[in-house]
Amino acid sequence: xxxxxxxxxxxxxxxxxxxxxxxxxxxxxxxxxxxxxxxxxxxxxxxxxxxxxxxxxxxxxxxxxxxxxxxxxxxxxxxxxxxxxxxxxxxxxxxxxxxxxxxxxxxxxxxxxxxxxxxxxxxxxxxxxxxxxxxxxxxxxxxxxxxxxxxxxxxxxxxxxxxxxxxxxxxxxxxxxxxxxxxxxxxxxxxxxxxxxxxxxxxxxxxxxxxxxxxxxxxxxxxxxxxxxxxxxxxxxxxxxxxxxxxxxxxxxxxxxxxxxxxxxxxxxxxxxxxxxxxxxxxxxxxxxxxxxxxxxxxxxxxxxxxxxxxxxxxxxxxxxxxxxxxxxxxxxxxxxxxxxxxxxxxxxxxxxxxxxxxxxxxxxxxxxxxxxxxxxxxxxxxxxxxxxxxxxxxxxxxxxxxxxxxxxxxxxxxxxxxxxxxxxxxxxxxxx
DNA sequence: TCTCATT
Numbered sequence: 001x002x003x004x005x006x007x008x009x010x011x012x013x014x015x016x017x018x019x020x021x022x023x024x025x026x027x028x029x030x031x032x033x034x035x036x037x038x039x040x041x042x043x044x045x046x047x048x049x050x051x052x053x054x055x056x057x058x059x060x061x062x063x064x065x066x067x068x069x070x071x072x073x074x075x076x077x078x079x080x081x082x083x084x085x086x087x088x089x090x091x092x093x094x095x096x097x098x099x100x101x102x103x104x105x106x107x108x109x110x111x112x113x114x115x116x117x118x119x120x121x122x123x124x125x126x127x128x129x130x131x132x133x134x135x136x137x138x139x140x141x142x143x144x145x146x147x148x149x150x151x152x153x154x155x156x157x158x159x160x161x162x163x164x165x166x167x168x169x170x171x172x173x174x175x176x177x178x179x180x181x182x183x184x185x186x187x188x189x190x191x192x193x194x195x196x197x198x199x200x201x202x203x204x205x206x207x208x209x210x211x212x213x214x215x216x217x218x219x220x221x222x223x224x225x226x227x228x229x230x231x232x233x234x235x236x237x238x239x240x241x242x243x244x245x246x247x248x249x250x251x252x253x254x255x256x257x258x259x260x261x262x263x264x265x266x267x268x269x270x271x272x273x274x275x276x277x278x279x280x281x282x283x284x285x286x287x288x289x290x291x292x293x294x295x296x297x298x299x300x301x302x303x304x305x306x307x308x309x310x311x312x313x314x315x316x317x318x319x320x321x322x323x324x325x326x327x328x329x330x331x332x333x334x335x336x337x338x339x340x341x342x343x344x345x346x347x348x349x350x351x352x353x354x355x356x357x358x359x360x361x362x363x364x365x366x367x368x369x370x371x372x373x374x375x376x377x378x379x380x381x382x383x384x385x386x387x388x389x390x391x392x393x394x395x396x397x398x399x400x401x402x403x404x405x406x407x408x409x410x411x412x413x414x415x416x417x418x419x420x421x422x423x424x425x426x427x428x429x430x431x432x433x
Numbered sequence: 434t435c436t437c438a439t440t
Contacts, residue, residue, distance in 0.1 A: 047439095047440095049438085049439055050438095051437060051438055051439090052437075052438085053438085076440065078438070078439075078440060079440090081440095087437095087438050087439090087440095088437075088438050089437075089438040089439070090438095090440095091439075091440060118436085118437080121437080121438085125439060125440085126439045127439070127440085137434075137435055138434090139434040139435085140434075141434090164436070166434080166435075166436060167436090174434070174435095174436095175434065176434045176435070176436095177434095178435075178436070208434070212435060212436095213435050215439075217435085218435070218436095
């Protein structure tokens with residue numbers, strides 16, 4: 001750790017920072033009223049990601065645990081957009097940066113919340129400055145090697161921030177691990193030094209050391225798995241297309257019932273269903289439960305809403321969820337979702353046919369986001385009825401993403417239908433057939 | 434042989 005040569009000033013933070021700037025706030029500045037009604041956070045505060053939270057715990061339950069380290073500016077449990085289901089993780093911002101650091105070192109991997117099989121995760125959120133280029137995937141480990149063995153192996157290459165051996169629920173190693181270094185250089189050095197360098201006892205081939213998948217790659221892989229599994233299965237018995245908005249729960253329930261009733265052959269479906277939260281898309285929203293535009297009462301909270309459940313969010317096309325476009329004189333025949341209505345460059349635009357009836361812009365975006373930057377997504381809607389025409393388009397900012405999306409999603413089976421995903425033809429393309 | 438989730 002050399003002192004910075006050349007005597008250059010620090011790039012930011014010129015000297016000690018004043019705790020407050022009351023410049024033009026109009027708030028009393030005499031210090032007589034030190035307890036602000038609205039909590040303020042330091043400008044260098046860190047947003048933390050908190051993982052391995054029991055699904056039963058909400059913000060109020062979690063607050064005491066975290067308050068121990070400082071004043072909380074914001075704490076949000078992540079919930080599924082469509083179903084409102086607890087995702088088992090949260091974002092946490094303290095007013096002070098220091099509190100976040102303290103919480104991280106005191107809690108991260110240090111304790112396990114009730115009912116969880118793995119320790120709590122407390123670390124800067126992905127949005128706080130990336131760093132996936134420092135994380136390595138290590139394959140072809142021996143089954144008997146634990147975290148300590150892996151650490152010993154990688155220690156010579158730098159500071160190890162995280163080291164996790166992947167295990168089955170029963171605790172046996174899956175023969176692979178993640179190792180996160182303090183810097184990209186260290187990670188690269190470890191790849192150079194270790195990949196293929198030896199064969200661990202009990203492994204079938206030489207050690208694998210490479211950069212771990214990015215989140216995007218992971219999402220893509222899952223999507224492909226899902227497509228493959230759903231495509232291979234003909235779900236005649238599933239009343240797809242006629243269930244409720246609370247997809248995940250319902251789908252899981254049905255899949256579980258089916259699996260139980262019909263034996264192990266359908267077990268996969270349950271696994272697939274369990275992964276479908278982020279593609280809630282295929283959300284099989286209940287036609288009968290949703291009002292048609294004609295009889296919807298705007299602002300009424302949704303006549304079709306299920307009693308006792310929160311109103312579904314992001315379900316578009318019906319009821320009051322896209323009120324600003326419903327029947328507005330100026331509205332187009334497609335939803336105004338804030339994205340550019342104009343297609344991207346040639347080769348970047350996809351047409352998607354055979355969408356579920358209740359599938360809207362939001363679901364479309366969500367479904368195709370894993371393949372790249374979506375610059376535009378529209379479901380076409382019948383002006384008169386406000387009903388989806390069951391086709392739409394998605395535009396990416398580059399042709400590769402578009403091709404990837406076609407590969408992964410064309411033929412994706414939903415209910416009795418399969419999605420048709422193809423490049424938008426330059427002209428003459430608006431015909432479903 | 435890619436966790437476990439990232440508004």
